[in-house]
Amino acid sequence: MTTPNTPAGDPVISYADVKAATGRIAGLTRPVTVVAADAGELGAADGWFAYEFTQHTGSFKARGAANFTAAHVEAGDMPDAGVVIASGGNAGLACAWAARRRGVDATVFLPENAPAVKVAKLRSLGADIHQVGTEYATALEASRRYAADSGAILSHAYDNPLIAAGAGTLLEEIHSALPTLDTVVVAVGGGGLFAGVAAAAHEYGVRVVAVEPEHSRALNASIEAGRPVDVPVDSVAADSLGARRASAAALDWALRTDCVSVLVPDSAIVTARQDLWDQRKLAVEHAASTALAAIRTGAYTPADGERVCVVLCGANTDPGDLTRAT
Known part of the structure; x- marks a missing residue:
């Protein structure tokens, strides 16, 4: 699914926001490692x-959190309650x-079924x-x-401009390593990573492929509807x-750029995760293998010679369910 429509007005977050975040979190986050396939x-x-895991x-997520916290501390509006x-x-x-x-207090609400x-x-x-509850919404x-x-x-x-802009610093680093990049492939949940990456990718003429599970398709459904x-x-x-x-920012950037929105089944996500272990000895979480599953299933098929970077976005997983390759 491509997105030819272009919203009127300024974007919810801009490339300038990503550049500001790049300066704000310099030295706080680890530069991404880019490895040839x-x-x-x-x-x-x-x-x-992109080994962002x-x-x-x-x-x-460390990028957005570092940007959010630094911005509020520097502005002097971080409350005592954290x-x-x-x-x-x-x-x-x-x-x-x-x-x-x-030195700020942090309180975190999680679903009861969050991974141990x-x-x-x-x-x-x-x-x-x-x-509390069994879903993020609760x-x-x-x-x-x-x-x-x-x-x-x-x-x-x-769904916060500082969080999304911080996430977009990842594309800045990928583009610095791969200045002739054509396409970046990212998994999408609520769209913070996608929005930030798309804002930066648009600056460089890089296509973004947004990949979601078939039965967790918030951005894909919003593109179809034209609204969140x-x-x-x-x-x-x-x-x-x-x-x-x-997020509104994710939908905004999906509609104003050459975004490709694709869906993959859970079975392909599981297989791609196992393949990353078997072939590269990388123990990533299912969200990370979702991006790779788009190419492995043909949900997105790069052209011959297309220069593509797949973001492996996280590794907070229990590797105990990864089987040993035979």
Whole structure:
């Protein structure tokens, strides 16, 4: 699904926001490692992987959290009650990490079924943890009530300009390493990574392929409707890609750029994750393998010689279900 429509007016977040975030988080986050794909590993494309799963806290979310926290501390409006966020796990980890670096308290609301590995890491970062419900949306409502009652500043896993702009710094680094890049492939949950990456990619004429699980398709459904809509969530990758609704910024950039929105089945996500272990000994989470699944299934087929980078966005996973290659 391509998106030819162009919204009127200024974008919700801009490339200038991404550039500001780049300066703000310099020295706080780890530069991404870009690794060449083997011949045929990404079809006929000239391909690379962006190893963003080696980022602080195990995912790209550290970028947005560092930008959000730094911006509020520097503006002098971080309250004594600190910051509160709802998360499937990764955004909470990033928030707790960024807050601790600044001496700020962090409270994190999670679904009751959040992966144990993420809950344990949150505890190690000193976060105050509350587990409620079985979906991100329930945790989000609880975090909003907590912010209203406590005075804590409310962050968001993806729907915040500072969070999205911080995520967009990833594309800045990828483009610096690969200045002739044609296409970047990213997994999409609520759209924070997509919005930031798309804002920067547009500056450089890079196409963005937005990949979602078939049964967790918030951005894809919003593109179809032309407005943000709620969707049901049922995917093996739901702990990271389980947003019911995509952000307005994500939809805005999807409609104003040469975005390609594709869906992949859970079976392909699981297989791609296993392949990354078998072929590269990378233990990534299902959200990371979702991007690769788009190429492995043909949901997105690069042209011969197309220069493509697949973002492996996170590794907060229990590797115990990865089988040994025979």
